[in-house]
Structures are given as structure tokens and as C-alpha cells.
Amino acid sequence: MTIVTFGGVTIGLAILLATIVHWWPGLKPLRKDPARQVGALAPFLAAWSYGVLAILTVGGLVGWIADTALWISNWLGDVALVWGVGGEPGQHGPAVAYLPLTQTGGAIVLLMTVIVIAAVKKSRYGRDIKMGAWCGICLGTSAGVAGFAAVPLAQAVNWCGGALYGVVA
Structure with missing residues (x-):
């Protein structure tokens, strides 16, 4: 498993901030219909959760792709930190x-x-889904996210898998 660096966390946070800025409807629409406006973030957040779970996989193709995406993000972020600032x-x-x-x-x-x-x-939210998964991969093993979201997500998926395969298999 690839460990996240400051560069990887920076890339993850940059994706998150860009998504929030892109999504921001303004204060008036947010006050008028908050559920609809916040609901527009659902594809990104669902894909973010998937990205966190993908980086937690130990092996296989999904784990390799997530580790590779994190390694590339670490490298890009480290280069940006060194050469940019x-x-x-x-x-x-x-x-x-x-x-x-x-x-x-x-x-x-x-x-x-x-x-x-x-x-x-198939979805019109393809960009949001890709960005959410990438952001989740970058932030899924960072100290704050691992304690806050990754553990409950992993527990939920482990429970869901146990329940589903206990009934189906």
C-alpha cells in the first residue's frame, strides 16, 4: 500500500476545493432550496466514499489502480510543492x-x-464521479480522514458484505 505524502494530500484537498468552488450555487439559492443544492454534491460524495474504500483494498486490480493513482498524485503534489512554492x-x-x-x-x-x-x-455526472474517486483515493489514508471516514466506511462495507453474502451465498 502506498502511503500518502504532503503532495498527495495537497492534490486531494485541491480537488475538494475546486469541486466546492465549482458547485457553490450562491447564498440565495442555497437558502431557498438547500436540499436540492446540497444534493448536487451527492455524486461527488458517493464517488469520494468509493475512492476511500478503493485505497483500503489490499491487493488485486482495484488496489493496484488506487495505489498507482495515489503514487502519481503524491509525485505530482510533491513536484507542485517543491517547484510551485x-x-x-x-x-x-x-x-x-x-x-x-x-x-x-x-x-x-x-x-x-x-x-x-x-x-x-452513462451518467451526466461522470466528471464529478471521477474527481470524487480521485479525491477519496488521495485523502483516504491521511491521518484525519482515516480516523474520521475510512474506518466507519470500512466497517459499513464489511458489515454489508457479511450480511449480503450471508443471505445470498
């Missing part, structure tokens, strides 16, 4: 212990992968 590359804090996915949790992530690929191809 004169910073230094490096790891983002200590290595974070994360909750691994069970076999049935991994199966759910595989099913989610099929849904994400189909949604990117």
Missing part, C-alpha cells in the same frame, strides 16, 4: 493504521467498482 516533499505524518476490508467487504468494493465504471460512462 519552494516547499519540501515528505510523508504526511506518521503511518496510519486503517481497518482492512474483509473478504466480503472487498467483494462489495468490487461491486461498487462496477457501479462507478458504469456511472462514469
Whole structure:
């Protein structure tokens, strides 16, 4: 598993900020119909959750693609920090212990992968889905996100997989 660096976290935060700026409807529409306006972020947030789960996969094609995306994001972010603002590359804090996915949790992530690929191809929210997954991959193993979102997401997917495959299999 690839460990996130300051550069990778920076890329993830940049994607998140760009999405929020792109989405921002203005204060008046947000006050008038908040549920509809916030609902416009749903494709990004669902894909973000998938990206977090994808980076938690231990191996296989999904894990390799997520690790590769994180490695590239780390490199791009580190280059941007060094050449853009004169910073230094490096790891983002200590290595974070994360909750691994069970076999049935991994199966759910595989099913989610099929849904994400189909949604990117067929949905009008393809850009939001791709950006959300990339952002989730970049931020999924950072210290703050791993404690806040990755562990509950992994627990939910592990439980869902256990329940689904307990009934179906």
C-alpha cells in the first residue's frame, strides 16, 4: 500500500476545493432550496466514499489502480510543492493504521467498482464521479480522514458484505 505524502494530500484537498468552488450555487439559492443544492454534491460524495474504500483494498486490480493513482498524485503534489512554492516533499505524518476490508467487504468494493465504471460512462455526472474517486483515493489514508471516514466506511462495507453474502451465498 502506498502511503500518502504532503503532495498527495495537497492534490486531494485541491480537488475538494475546486469541486466546492465549482458547485457553490450562491447564498440565495442555497437558502431557498438547500436540499436540492446540497444534493448536487451527492455524486461527488458517493464517488469520494468509493475512492476511500478503493485505497483500503489490499491487493488485486482495484488496489493496484488506487495505489498507482495515489503514487502519481503524491509525485505530482510533491513536484507542485517543491517547484510551485519552494516547499519540501515528505510523508504526511506518521503511518496510519486503517481497518482492512474483509473478504466480503472487498467483494462489495468490487461491486461498487462496477457501479462507478458504469456511472462514469452513462451518467451526466461522470466528471464529478471521477474527481470524487480521485479525491477519496488521495485523502483516504491521511491521518484525519482515516480516523474520521475510512474506518466507519470500512466497517459499513464489511458489515454489508457479511450480511449480503450471508443471505445470498
